[in-house]
Amino acid sequence: MIVDTNIALHLLDDRHPDSEQVTLAFALLSGTRDPVVNEIIFAETSLSFVSPEAVHAQFRALGIVIDRLTLPECHHAGAAFRKYRRRGGPRQTILPDFLIGAQAAVGGWPILTRDPKRFSSYFPEVEIIDPMKVEARPSPPTASKAKPANGRS
Numbered sequence: 001m002i003v004d005t006n007i008a009l010h011l012l013d014d015r016h017p018d019s020e021q022v023t024l025a026f027a028l029l030s031g032t033r034d035p036v037v038n039e040i041i042f043a044e045t046s047l048s049f050v051s052p053e054a055v056h057a058q059f060r061a062l063g064i065v066i067d068r069l070t071l072p073e074c075h076h077a078g079a080a081f082r083k084y085r086r087r088g089g090p091r092q093t094i095l096p097d098f099l100i101g102a103q104a105a106v107g108g109w110p111i112l113t114r115d116p117k118r119f120s121s122y123f124p125e126v127e128i129i130d131p132m133k134v135e136a137r138p139s140p141p142t143a144s145k146a147k148p149a150n151g152r153s
Contacts (some may be wrong), residue, residue, distance in 0.1 A: 001033035001102050003064055004113035005044040008037060012058055025131030038103055040096045049084040069103055077102035080122040101126060
């Protein structure tokens with residue numbers, strides 16, 4: 001499960017208004033899905049940290065793995081961006097959400113995000129999870145972590 005930047009920021013700084021619900025949803029979902037971020041999300045969440053090691057330590061403490069983008073994922077992002085431009089999108093350079101969405105699409109991973117509309121337009125095959133819609137439920141006693149479709153964790 002890819003943890004979008006807006007979720008990572010809530011997890012790393014509990015002063016956000018909805019951090020309690022986001023943290024609850026993350027805890028419930030990460031019990032059955034391996035949480036990952038890529039280098040784009042890493043960069044976007046690094047702004048308030050003094051070093052990359054400090055950011056990485058925070059992600060490790062949350063059980064979040066850094067999974068680097070592959071060339072097929074980057075190519076898929078480019079194709080989605082081309083579609084965006086053909087639909088009249090004004091940006092001239094690729095947006096981070098295209099790289100995040102493409103990684104989820106190629107890897108068969110869901111995205112945990114507070115901004116589901118951005119991804120669903122260009123990556124309809126990706127399961128989008130809004131933490132504000134996740135309800136507390138007891139976890140099964142023998143739950144095991146599911147591996148991503150591409151075998152990476």
